[in-house]
Amino acid sequence: MIIEIDDISKVYEVGTQEVHALRGVSMKVEDNEYLAIMGPSGSGKSTLMNVLGCLDTPSSGSYRFVNELVSEMNDDQLAEIRNREIGFVFQTFNLLPRATALHNVELPMIYNGTPSTKRKSLAKEALEKVGLSDRMDHRPSELSGGQRQRVAIARSLVNNPKIILADEPTGNLDTKTGEEIMEIFEELHDQGNTIILVTHEEYIAEHTNRIVRLRDGRIERDEATD
Numbered sequence: 223m224i225i226e227i228d229d230i231s232k233v234y235e236v237g238t239q240e241v242h243a244l245r246g247v248s249m250k251v252e253d254n255e256y257l258a259i260m261g262p263s264g265s266g267k268s269t270l271m272n273v274l275g276c277l278d279t280p281s282s283g284s285y286r287f288v289n290e291l292v293s294e295m296n297d298d299q300l301a302e303i304r305n306r307e308i309g310f311v312f313q314t315f316n317l318l319p320r321a322t323a324l325h326n327v328e329l330p331m332i333y334n335g336t337p338s339t340k341r342k343s344l345a346k347e348a349l350e351k352v353g354l355s356d357r358m359d360h361r362p363s364e365l366s367g368g369q370r371q372r373v374a375i376a377r378s379l380v381n382n383p384k385i386i387l388a389d390e391p392t393g394n395l396d397t398k399t400g401e402e403i404m405e406i407f408e409e410l411h412d413q414g415n416t417i418i419l420v421t422h423e424e425y426i427a428e429h430t431n432r433i434v435r436l437r438d439g440r441i442e443r444d445e446a447t448d
């Protein structure tokens with residue numbers, strides 16, 4: 223078991239208003255699962271991803287990540303789990319604009335103190351994995367959207383995370399480029415990685431093995447794809 227959340231709720235307080243973004247969500251994710259989270263805008267997908275990714279803490283409920291009780295952790299402990307165990311991919315790529323592809327991929331290893339020579343060779347390896355060995359010295363503005371997302375995927379891989387979380391990774395890409403990105407996720411899944419992604423598109427979700435559908439902060443359906 224990688225993830226086990228039980229009766230998670232998340233309430234945002236904005237002024238005097240309370241927003242119930244998650245209302246009692248429970249799910250388990252096993253090693254090497256590949257699943258999509260779907261649902262209408264505002265249904266709680268990103269909130270759930272932020273909780274799963276230890277970027278945010280739930281208001282109530284328990285969260286176990288590989289048997290560690292994450293929901294009881296303080297900010298420092300959460301940051302450590304995040305850096306060590308979780309790879310993130312975002313819709314807007316979140317790359318450093320002035321840094322080369324290679325340097326962007328090195329970043330997570332700079333934060334965890336990997337020596338420079340090892341860092342460079344691991345970053346190169348990750349970029350090769352996503353088919354970008356010939357673009358290592360390009361800056362984000364010198365890459366296509368699909369290539370930028372591949373850099374972000376390479377960056378998410380370098381610390382060898384237990385799980386990869388991707389919030390609408392194809393949201394800013396055209397259909398063809400989106401399919402290319404999904405092929406990379408498919409390969410990573412075949413190699414043993416555990417992947418959770420959020421998408422609005424059924425054809426994207428169909429690449430995965432399981433679809434969890436949220437509505438109004440609750441799981442409406444959770445089923446295997448065929």
Ligand SMILES: Nc1ncnc2c1ncn2[C@@H]1O[C@H](COP(=O)(O)OP(=O)(O)OP(=O)(O)O)[C@@H](O)[C@H]1O
Nearest residue numbers: 234235236241243262263264265266267268269270
């Ligand atoms: N930081 C925040 N502060 C207050 N309310 C928030 C915050 N983040 C999200 N919300 C609210 O929580 C609800 C769920 O938001 P969330 O971002 O999880 O939705 P989503 O399913 O990811 O939507 P989308 O498909 O548009 O990305 C929404 O009603 C939103 O307005």
Ligand SMILES: [Mg+2]
Nearest residue numbers: 267268269389
């Ligand atoms: Mg969202």
